[in-house]
Amino acid sequence: MLGKLISRLKKEDYTITYDFSARETIRILFDKAIQILRGFVKVKIKASTKGLVFAAKGANVIFSGKVSFGRNLNMGRYSLINALSVNGVKIGDNFTIGDFSIIECTGVLRGVGEGLTIGNNVGINHHCFIGVRGEIVIGDNVIFGPRVTVLSENHNFNLTDVPIKEQGETRYKTVIEDDVWIGANVIIMPGVTIKSGSIVGSGAVVTKDTQKDSVVVGVPAKIVKKRNEKDN
Ligand SMILES: CC(C)(COP(=O)(O)OP(=O)(O)OC[C@H]1O[C@@H](n2cnc3c(N)ncnc32)[C@H](O)[C@@H]1OP(=O)(O)O)[C@@H](O)C(=O)NCCC(=O)NCCS
Numbered sequence: 001m002l003g004k005l006i007s008r009l010k011k012e013d014y015t016i017t018y019d020f021s022a023r024e025t026i027r028i029l030f031d032k033a034i035q036i037l038r039g040f041v042k043v044k045i046k047a048s049t050k051g052l053v054f055a056a057k058g059a060n061v062i063f064s065g066k067v068s069f070g071r072n073l074n075m076g077r078y079s080l081i082n083a084l085s086v087n088g089v090k091i092g093d094n095f096t097i098g099d100f101s102i103i104e105c106t107g108v109l110r111g112v113g114e115g116l117t118i119g120n121n122v123g124i125n126h127h128c129f130i131g132v133r134g135e136i137v138i139g140d141n142v143i144f145g146p147r148v149t150v151l152s153e154n155h156n157f158n159l160t161d162v163p164i165k166e167q168g169e170t171r172y173k174t175v176i177e178d179d180v181w182i183g184a185n186v187i188i189m190p191g192v193t194i195k196s197g198s199i200v201g202s203g204a205v206v207t208k209d210t211q212k213d214s215v216v217v218g219v220p221a222k223i224v225k226k227r228n229e230k231d232n
Helices: 003-008 020-042
Strands: 048-053 060-062 068-075 079-083 087-089 095-097 100-106 117-118 129-131 137-138 153-155 169-171 174-176 216-217 222-226
Touching: 020 048, 020 060, 020 169, 079 129
Parallel strands: 048 068, 060 079, 068 087, 068 095, 079 100, 087 117, 100 129, 117 137, 137 174
Antiparallel strands: 153 169, 216 222
């Protein structure tokens, strides 16, 4: 029953193999109903959205006039989208942002961020941070593990007689192309492009562009194999 419901919402096949008990099904549907109500009040009446909005406790979108969502948005507990940015935030269909994850387009008012684009079917796990200062682009079908950080700005630091915080910042465009899996605790540095089909192993710090369909791991991230070399 739940599988059919989700398939209808997502407009694609969604198979659930686990046989939920009646009690579990009722609990899930009850939670989702509360989240729809909260989604209506917290997001749907303020932002441009299509389809359903599920918002768990504490979830919020601020500067909602700057953001547009596609069909179906799922916001975890205390997740936050601060959309204040020059070009706004555009998010596609079936977007999930996990518990305590933050999309922050502006940190301080003198540095309003450029903007963010996220494609369809993107899932951001718990405790992630996307710091939009330079532009950030995320493609379709991208999966984030927990505690992923995506950055798009460095502080300038060449002068030794001026505090770093007064030397300004340099912005970079950071891109995650289609069909990418970012493992837990990864940091994607400003200006990097994660090419389509890449996998980034957990704990990596990605300082350079990846190659298409590659698996990269470590600090700094290095290629360990191409995806079609994996014997699975
Ligand atoms: C990157 C990853 C997908 C590779 O899996 P795999 O194809 O089975 O790779 P292997 O286990 O064969 O490892 C290949 C090599 O990379 C190393 N390696 C694998 N993952 C690594 C990582 N995260 N950091 C550092 N080295 C890693 C292995 O030790 C191995 O090195 P070796 O050839 O010297 O022995 C996997 O290790 C990983 O990090 N998964 C992320 C899990 C996660 O974050 N899940 C969250 C759910 S969204």
